[in-house]
Amino acid sequence: MVQPNGVVSIIDELIRDRSLLKHPFYRRWTAGTLSADELRDYTGQYYAFESALPQVLSVLLSRTTQPEHRQAILENLWDEEHGADNHAELWLRFADGLGMDRTSVTGAELNPSTRDLVDSYRETAQDAPVSAGIAALYAYESQLPEVATVKLAGLDPYGVPEESRTFFKVHAHLDLEHSAAERRIIEDAEPDEHEAAIAAAVRSLDAWWSFLDAVDSLSERSSRA
Template sequence: MTGEELTGALRGLSHRYWGTHPFHRRMHAGELTAAQLRLWAANRWYYQCMLPQKDAAIISNCPVPEIRREWLARIVYHDGPADGADDGGQERWLRLCEAVGLNRDEVLDERYVVPGVRFAVDAYVTFARTRPWLEAIASSLTEMFAGHLMRQRVVDLLAAYPWIRREDLAYFTNRIDAVSGEGKSTLDIVVRHATTRDQQDACVAALSFKCDVLWSMLDAIERAASDE
């Protein structure tokens, strides 16, 4: 495939992204109870806290110094620049959890994480550890689809759940522009380094796998939420 064709094949998976999942649709429509919203936030935490390990796995497998340096910024973003820093992705997610009625201890001890979410997230980290680095990077390209969803989520959550304040959604408001830039940079890496058809097909399959991971997470959350 040409670079343009590969880009089209990757972007063509946008309909598989979890933005169209029924649980997300209900969230945006204001149809979740407070308990269901807490369940979502607590389970999504497990995904958030495992992202730095996924990114570290990519770095450990990547032989290209330029890419390793670029990818390191993702770990620093999610973990924060130092212990106790209030500007990391994980810290911002914990503040959102508190805003929906959870306390930090019950989020950090993962008591509400359902088996399906744990299995899907762990499978994603294992993928990054065991597959070629280029495929693992390609799996991150769901970020191409994330900016619009985050922007709409801020609007819809503020409108539908009046106990949530704009400052509680700092994870999303601070991530919108960053994720768009990361998506462009990641796509450039994949297009430049996937030079054979086998590599290109593997990158498309990796992104498809990541979409399955995200969708499976919400399937598991939705089943658990039906009991709330």
């Protein structure tokens, strides 16, 4: 039997092994060597996940019975979706800073890996134990503070104005709170849910790497055009 804190330790080790910052696409972002077209393509693809996240959280909230867990998920959902500065809107402001038409972002043609990423979260939220759905979120959101900080530092070569960088500034600190709450929910999981939580984290990490593989391949597609 895996001990409660052992589940999170296993997931944390998986995250370290498949850290998103190790992916070539993010390494090139950090180095400032992405083309403007690559960054715009990524922006349209990522919006599909960002706009779907409140729905994923809503499903998990509807399936959660423990009050403290419901409160944590509700706070995450509130942060994502409330008000004029909701996170999808902040992402669109980033697109504004790249000179993109918003309809090209909201109506972007999704590649198969992006669709698989979004589907993986929706399916896990709906069909797996709630703790597994939370583990899928944790596998991503626990990385976001560092990822957002690194991305923010790598935006200077692209001339993105300060008002279009808010999405990254917010996630550099907010997901410290979200991932800490997710960690507690995973630790509270019943023993028979541990394997599902680990599997969900693996699926999440695999989906994110596939997503980045797909956007990273734009340079190869462009060179063949």
